Amino acid sequence: MVPGIAPQAAATIAAKDMESAMTKLQFNAFESPMGGEVVDFDAKAAFDDDTYGEFKRLLRERIVVVVRDQHDMTPDQLEVFTRRFGGIKRMHLAQYQLDGHPEIWVISNIVENGKPLGLKLAGTMWHTDEMYLENPVSYTFLLGKEVPPAGGDTLFANMYAAYDALPESTKAEIDDLRVVVSRVHAYQAYYPDREPLTADEKAALPEVTQPLVRVHPETGRKALYCGGGEVAWNIVGAELLKGQSLLRELRHFATMPRFVYTHEWRTGDLVFWDNRCSLHSATLFDTEKYRRLAWRTTVLGEAAIPVTREAAE
Numbered sequence: 001m002v003p004g005i006a007p008q009a010a011a012t013i014a015a016k017d018m019e020s021a022m023t024k025l026q027f028n029a030f031e032s033p034m035g036g037e038v039v040d041f042d043a044k045a046a047f048d049d050d051t052y053g054e055f056k057r058l059l060r061e062r063i064v065v066v067v068r069d070q071h072d073m074t075p076d077q078l079e080v081f082t083r084r085f086g087g088i089k090r091m092h093l094a095q096y097q098l099d100g101h102p103e104i105w106v107i108s109n110i111v112e113n114g115k116p117l118g119l120k121l122a123g124t125m126w127h128t129d130e131m132y133l134e135n136p137v138s139y140t141f142l143l144g145k146e147v148p149p150a151g152g153d154t155l156f157a158n159m160y161a162a163y164d165a166l167p168e169s170t171k172a173e174i175d176d177l178r179v180v181v182s183r184v185h186a187y188q189a190y191y192p193d194r195e196p197l198t199a200d201e202k203a204a205l206p207e208v209t210q211p212l213v214r215v216h217p218e219t220g221r222k223a224l225y226c227g228g229g230e231v232a233w234n235i236v237g238a239e240l241l242k243g244q245s246l247l248r249e250l251r252h253f254a255t256m257p258r259f260v261y262t263h264e265w266r267t268g269d270l271v272f273w274d275n276r277c278s279l280h281s282a283t284l285f286d287t288e289k290y291r292r293l294a295w296r297t298t299v300l301g302e303a304a305i306p307v308t309r310e311a312a313e
């Protein structure tokens with residue numbers, strides 16, 4: 001697969017167009033296939049509908065938005081900010097919830113009084129958040145309260161650009177395919193040494209299928225929705241090895257550096273992104289040497305729209 005677009009050039013044009021239209025937010029597009037930063041903005045205060053509209057436009061056009069310097073944002077303020085973009089999904093693992101805030105998930109390697117503050121490492125492989133839900137989450141918000149001075153970057157890949165860059169023959173081949181998404185399979189793959197799941201535990205983790213190419217409900221653009229890790233693990237109706245090899249090939253292609261933005265965290269960064277058109281991956285850091293504390297919220301999403309439905313409308 002040798003794609004023929006120049007994402008760098010496309011990003012520069014989009015950024016220029018946006019700058020001229022911006023009235024409320026001071027936004028700097030990154031020199032990368034996606035992402036940009038908002039500076040001199042207080043996300044802790046209420047903001048008007050025009051500003052909300054600009055945030056939404058930045059999400060549509062740049063997928064990842066970084067609001068700098070939200071150092072003293074409180075959990076309540078993070079929840080209020082998140083709710084501007086839709087209903088918040090309650091964190092399903094109680095041990096990682098922030099005390100008194102079940103809608104905030106704590107990611108941290110800090111241990112206080114013998115108790116871990118949160119999940120030490122999360123999402124250290126390419127994935128899109130909660131693809132295993134019938135209605136996967138749309139946006140994820142991550143607030144860096146403490147960040148390590150080295151390592152711990154978050155990688156993002158632009159799934160619009162990856163899809164657009166595929167050869168036409170590949171697009172035709174994959175447009176109508178669906179992906180089998182199974183947390184039961186992922187559990188067995190990640191934890192082969194653990195006790196197998198019981199029938200009740202398996203029943204609580206139902207398998208779903210998702211379109212391999214999804215049409216974004218706001219932009220109408222097609223994005224690869226190949227997922228990652230062992231969760232999205234086969235193609236519906238495909239022989240296992242063929243399905244897995246197609247997914248592997250697509251992920252390898254879609255996460256090449258030309259489609260990727262690497263976020264190097266600064267303390268106080270509030271980073272949020274659209275899961276419907278991107279993959280992301282955490283990277284490791286020295287958890288013995290450095291501390292990290294991040295709060296995460298997610299916004300409820302809708303069923304993924306397959307290409308066929310768009311064509312039928």
Ligand SMILES: [Fe+2]
Binds near residue numbers: 123127128129280
């Ligand atoms: Fe994630």
